[in-house]
Amino acid sequence: GPGVSRPTPTPTPVAVPAARATGCPFDPAPDVQRAHREEPITRATLWDGSSCWLVTRHQDVREVLGDPRFSADATRPGFPFLSAGASEVADSAPSFIRQDDPEHARLRRMLTADFMVKKMEAMRPEVQRLADELLDRMTEGREAADLVREFALPLPSLVICRLLGVPYDDHEFFQKRSGILLGLHSTAEQVRTAREELQDFLRQLAESKRREPDDGIVSRLVARGELDDTAIASMGLLLLVAGHETTANMTALSTLTLLRNPDQLARLRAEPSLIKGAVEELLRYLTIVHNGLPRVADEDVTIGGRTIRAGEGVLCTLNTANRDEEIFPGGAALDVGRDARRHVAFGFGVHQCLGQPLARVELQIALETLLRRLPGLRLDIPFEEVPFRHDMGIYGVHALPVAW
Numbered sequence: 001g002p003g004v005s006r007p008t009p010t011p012t013p014v015a016v017p018a019a020r021a022t023g024c025p026f027d028p029a030p031d032v033q034r035a036h037r038e039e040p041i042t043r044a045t046l047w048d049g050s051s052c053w054l055v056t057r058h059q060d061v062r063e064v065l066g067d068p069r070f071s072a073d074a075t076r077p078g079f080p081f082l083s084a085g086a087s088e089v090a091d092s093a094p095s096f097i098r099q100d101d102p103e104h105a106r107l108r109r110m111l112t113a114d115f116m117v118k119k120m121e122a123m124r125p126e127v128q129r130l131a132d133e134l135l136d137r138m139t140e141g142r143e144a145a146d147l148v149r150e151f152a153l154p155l156p157s158l159v160i161c162r163l164l165g166v167p168y169d170d171h172e173f174f175q176k177r178s179g180i181l182l183g184l185h186s187t188a189e190q191v192r193t194a195r196e197e198l199q200d201f202l203r204q205l206a207e208s209k210r211r212e213p214d215d216g217i218v219s220r221l222v223a224r225g226e227l228d229d230t231a232i233a234s235m236g237l238l239l240l241v242a243g244h245e246t247t248a249n250m251t252a253l254s255t256l257t258l259l260r261n262p263d264q265l266a267r268l269r270a271e272p273s274l275i276k277g278a279v280e281e282l283l284r285y286l287t288i289v290h291n292g293l294p295r296v297a298d299e300d301v302t303i304g305g306r307t308i309r310a311g312e313g314v315l316c317t318l319n320t321a322n323r324d325e326e327i328f329p330g331g332a333a334l335d336v337g338r339d340a341r342r343h344v345a346f347g348f349g350v351h352q353c354l355g356q357p358l359a360r361v362e363l364q365i366a367l368e369t370l371l372r373r374l375p376g377l378r379l380d381i382p383f384e385e386v387p388f389r390h391d392m393g394i395y396g397v398h399a400l401p402v403a404w
């Protein structure tokens with residue numbers, strides 16, 4: 001009441017990755033939401049007992065990710081790792097996602113033409129054909145299937161393989177290992193092995209393209225002659241993993257979300273022209289890169305009134321930024337008619353997702369086709385039994401049994 005001064009709360013550090021265990025599995029973890037409300041830049045404790053800052057507001061997240069004084073180089077002391085496995089890959093050539101400019105820019109530039117909006121838009125007919133073929137196969141003579149296995153995963157996987165020049169026949173090999181790389185509970189040893197096997201696979205691929213070139217990205221990188229096969233393999237690995245796990249999980253999780261929001265689903269079915277905006281809104285609402293983007297301060301920087309010291313780690317939680325009431329009023333709810341374009345689901349700044357034009361084309365086609373072709377689509381298990389990917393760096397569902 002008036003005149004009573006309340007002591008400033010000293011919040012306990014948030015343990016990250018924070019569990020979503022209670023409450024709605026589409027919402028950010030309760031501890032992280034509370035930090036966002038009460039102490040938007042707060043201390044966090046990582047799996048190994050080390051600590052870092054959690055940056056939770058839209059404005060502050062953009063400031064950190066847009067500021068070159070925050071480094072994405074995982075070999076620097078103080079870099080915050082989300083798992084033992086992530087710390088394992090730090091020094092094993094993780095390509096430009098974990099490098100700073102100018103080296104980051106030099107490598108990324110070699111790929112910008114490949115992922116241009118215009119080029120990705122030109123792929124629509126092919127992505128559409130693949131989506132239709134997968135649905136033909138999934139539905140032929142059947143009334144139920146696992147949507148992840150039969151549609152959400154193979155679609156982006158086929159597309160990225162085609163772009164890179166990776167034989168899709170090897171999909172079991174690389175999908176299994178990419179799952180290990182992204183698993184929060186994978187041991188350092190498992191991650192090291194999976195990484196080496198993938199790296200070898202891609203190095204051999206680069207060698208084979210030297211003998212038999214094709215029009216894929218790996219072959220083109222070989223022909224440029226600027227990178228050795230190890231560097232090409234690292235880049236290929238980044239694209240292969242980022243290119244199928246992300247879109248696959250967005251497709252399955254978006255489908256489930258729409259099934260759980262029947263009014264939104266009905267609206268989207270009634271007005272298919274909403275699909276582009278709906279995909280942005282689903283990217284915002286679901287924010288599948290859900291544990292925060294890691295950076296480390298190169299020098300002292302003041303953000304949102306807090307001074308982050310040189311050598312301190314920061315995690316930018318995109319999921320709270322994407323529900324920041326100042327930017328997205330009523331953001332805790334899904335609204336397929338919302339203008340969600342300011343979302344940061346693809347990150348922000350120089351590392352902002354290179355593959356976003358591709359992800360958009362794939363998601364728009366996958367969801368539009370699914371909803372149009374399967375008007376009776378429904379969940380085939382109780383919602384409580386859906387296996388959410390709490391254990392993975394990229395959120396989603398391990399499987400999605402559906403019927404139609």
Ligand code: HEM
Nearest residue numbers: 096097242243246247250289345346347351353354355359
């Ligand atoms: C970077 C999200 C699809 C390739 C990123 C980052 C995010 C993200 C948040 C920033 C990481 C950071 O700053 O530390 C997503 C989401 C996707 C998606 C939500 C799908 C829904 C794709 C696809 C590709 C791709 C399809 C295709 C190849 C990359 C690459 C980077 C990146 C290469 C590193 C960019 C850089 O460091 O300059 N992505 N991504 N992503 N993404 Fe995506």
